Amino acid sequence: MRRPVALRLCATLATAALAATTGVLVAMPSASAAATGSATGYATQNGGTTGGAGGQTVRATTGTAIHAALCGRASASTPIVIEVEGTINHANTDKVSGASCNTAAGVIELKQISNVTLVGVGSGAVFDQLGIHIRESSNIIIQNVTVKNVKKSGSPISNGGDAIGMETNVRNVWVDHASLEASGGESAGFDGLFDMKDNTQYVTLSYSTLRNSGRGGLIGSSETELSNSFITFHHNLYENIDSRAPLLRGGTAHIYNNYYVKLNESGINSRAGAHAKVDNNYFKDSKDVLGTFYTSAAGYWQVAGNIFDNVTWSSPGTDNNPAGPDVKSTATVSVPYSFSLDAATCVPDVVTQTAGANKGLKVSNGTCTPQTPSPTPTTPTSSPTTTPTSSPTSTPTQPGGTNLSIGAxxxxxxxxxxxxxxxxxxxxxxxxxxxxxxxxxxxxxxxxxxxxxxxxxxxxxxxxxxxxxxxxxxxxxxxxxxxxxxxxxxxxxxxxxxxxxxxxxxxxxxxxxxxxxxxxx
CATH class of the missing domain: 2.60.120.260 (Galactose-binding domain-like)
Structure with missing residues (x-):
């Protein structure tokens, strides 16, 4: 990623004071990229995900500085790129107030906002025991960051114990080249690494690592909370995870070219009517990597091209329906976007070279060869929107026949x-x-x-x-x-x-x- 050659502090005393007290350096809009590469998967739908492209670029070295950058915008939807360097922790993350933000101490709060990119630069960005919370927000990019050891119990606590958590009417989030880590399960005070609930849709997690956790992540908080959908997971490494890789309650997920190593209890858990398209993944030294587990509320899957290397399967039961050992599709699942599949045989090598923060943001285009993408232009070619993309050209006549909704x-x-x-x-x-x-x-x-x-x-x-x-x-x-x-x-x-x-x-x-x-x- 290109960096601004020089950072110009605004000439006002207020901006100078902001830099001195919060650790945020303000730069005028420049030719630097909002993020390297562009969104993939379901994050490309619903108008697309471009984050803060076209907005001002600022540099932040504390959590308070991140909040100050959000609060310093003209409005809650003014595009902004926040380049983060250094360690972000409880000691340097305070609440900042303003009309364009809604922040809190002890957590990176992306709440009731839109059009924001948070990207790690320089020597790297580490969110140490501090989670990132996305709520009632849209068009968010998080790239090249490490989030580790976020707790929901013990001390200190942050973000309900989730490394990255999304909830309440969230739309269009792309998390890319992130390293999400814990140091144990719920009994040790940790929760999920990547959670989505309460009407979260159009999300992609790509080229990221999820390690050493009891819970990889969930989509939907209960068997009746089925408003979350359209999630893509690709080229991620799940390593030493007990379960939830991911847990999918309702909705549709596309899961391809991921490398799973040491899933200790279960992996992709499709439940409560969920549909998972599972393509060209590599599962190694793991147990029950796909199926419906811990419930009688069935989910479904379409499988193709996956490799199961030293995978063991439990016996079916009332609340346990593993997909293997004879893994077959139970549904047909289609996706509305184009994508390129690496062969499953090369997934371990490709993912090991590309996934996680500080890996040079390398990607694969389906040739099994990692490569560095071109920077995305600052000015987006199109802006995400929930405005209708088209309108009927003429007034439709009243439809006739049987109302198919009755009994549905x-x-x-x-x-x-x-x-x-x-x-x-x-x-x-x-x-x-x-x-x-x-x-x-x-x-x-x-x-x-x-x-x-x-x-x-x-x-x-x-x-x-x-x-x-x-x-x-x-x-x-x-x-x-x-x-x-x-x-x-x-x-x-x-x-x-x-x-x-x-x-x-x-x-x-x-x-x-x-x-x-x-x-x-």
Whole structure:
């Protein structure tokens, strides 16, 4: 990565004082890259993930400086690149206040913000016993950092014991070339290395190491918390992990070209209807590397090209369904983006050379040969957005035929008190679903793929016109089928899917969806 040739302190006394007290050096926008390379996997969807590209670049050597950089922006969405060097710990991480931030002491708090890159530079960035917490935020890049020994009990504690944790309406996060480490399991005070819960979507973890932990990471905090989805894991090293590599409750994950060594109890744990696409991974000296474990709520997987080297399997039971020893697909899982697969035979070598912080940010393009990527331009070619990507060119006619939603299942991102997801498919216009806030999503789902070409969104009495912009998503892949504004009939490309999602991205008043009707034509 190119560095600014010189750092110019702003001429104001306030900025000088900031540098003196917090350890942040402020640089004017420069030609330095926001991050090396560009996002991959599901982080490329939903508008993409570019972090702070195009914004000001600052250098921070303390946790307080990171918070000060966030709080010094014009708004909570003003792009910023924070280059971090040195050791960040409890002693140098204080709360900083401001209109563009919401920080706390003892944790790196990326809360209620967007368009931020946090990248390790120089001699490296080490977050020592200090976690990174992402909450109610979007378009975040974390690259080339080490996060180690974060505790949830004992002393000191940080971020609930997670090295990197995401929760509550998080969208578009790319974590790349990170080293995430613990020194034991829950009994020693540690929790997960990479956790996602409470409606976290469109996340990629790439070229990272996860080591020496009882828990690699989870997606979804319970069997009923199924709002998390569209996560990609590729070219990561999981080493000496007891379980959760990852634990997936509901949703869709793409897991490819990862190197697993010494998974002690279980590995990829697909549960509660989750779908995992598992391609060209290398599993070595491990136990129960894929299946549904510790629950009777089944999950599913599609497998291809994986190598199982000295892997042992337990016997099936009521709450234990290992995929092996005869590993076969139990579902078909598609993804909406392109990717290049390294052969599983070379995964140990490629991942060992590329994964983790301070490895030169090397990547592979499917040729089994590590290479250094070109820097990403500061000015992004497109900005992430939740604004609809297209609008119907004409008003669709009311669809006819059988309403496929009747008798189907339903779930969503959140629901207001007194409302239910099931109300949108009960045929009763007097019951309805509302999100917990001004935006949110509700889905209709089936036990097997169902062809859908038309929808009808019916608002509850007294709420007409409250729905603003929206998107319709293929719930299996995360692909946007169409978008627009206002309730009523909607035409989508005829698609065979098991789940379809109506996502409200803006509203006036309180949106109330009485019926989410689906039709084959």
């Amino acid at each position: 299942g339903a779930d969503g991102s959140s629901k207001a008190a007194g409302t239910s997801y099931g109300n949108v498919k009960d045929g009763n216009l007097s019951t309805f679903w509302s999100p917990a806030g001004a935006t949110g999503s509700v889905s209709v789902k089936w036990s097997s793929p169902t062809a859908v070409a038309g929808l009808n969104i019916r608002e509850a009495a007294g709420s007409a016109g409250s729905i603003g912009s929206w998107r319709v998503l293929n719930g299996d892949t995360g692909a946007v089928l169409t978008s627009g504004s206002g309730a009523g009939a909607i035409t989508v490309p005829r698609t065979s899917l098991s789940k379809i999602t109506f996502e409200i991205t803006s509203s006036t008043g309180t949106p109330k969806v009485a019926e989410f009707e689906t039709y084959a034509g």
